[in-house]
Amino acid sequence: xxxxxxxxxxxxKTIFGEYCATSSVHGVRYFSDPERxxxxxxxxxxxFLVSVGGCVKLIESTWLKWxxxxxxxxxxxxxxxxxxxPFPSFTICPPGKISKLMYNFAKEAKQxxxxxxxxxxxxxxxxxxxxxx
Numbered sequence: 001x002x003x004x005x006x007x008x009x010x011x012x013k014t015i016f017g018e019y020c021a022t023s024s025v026h027g028v029r030y031f032s033d034p035e036r037x038x039x040x041x042x043x044x045x046x047x048f049l050v051s052v053g054g055c056v057k058l059i060e061s062t063w064l065k066w067x068x069x070x071x072x073x074x075x076x077x078x079x080x081x082x083x084x085x086p087f088p089s090f091t092i093c094p095p096g097k098i099s100k101l102m103y104n105f106a107k108e109a110k111q112x113x114x115x116x117x118x119x120x121x122x123x124x125x126x127x128x129x130x131x132x133x
Contacts, residue, residue, distance in 0.1 A: 027051075 020032040030036055030044040070082055 017032040020028050020030075023029055027044045027048050031041055031048075033041070036044075
């Protein structure tokens with residue numbers, strides 16, 4: 001039974017060492033680095049645990065704040081639940097599919113405004129009084 005425990009502990013230590021050596025989590029590679037002193041390893045482990053504890057505390061406080069006072073924007077006279085608010089729909093247009101030559105009417109609007117033809121076409125010169133740049 002002792003042999004199994006020694007073998008299991010050795011395997012666990014090897015796997016943990018490999019994980020620490022190849023991990024991308026900052027500071028974890030120093031846990032099992034053979035070039036580090038015991039004091040440095042202890043320092044990195046403590047700092048890692050303090051960081052994880054700080055993250056857990058911030059997440060917990062944010063979660064509690066959300067549960068106690070959820071953000072609801074409401075223009076109705078009667079309050080409604082957050083779950084009853086519909087999700088807003090939106091459209092994302094990829095910039096690669098829009099041709100500036102086909103949909104940029106600023107040049108044409110400027111020509112119409114400068115030529116005076118808009119007064120005859122629309123009956124008023126106020127239609128194109130804004131600058132199109």
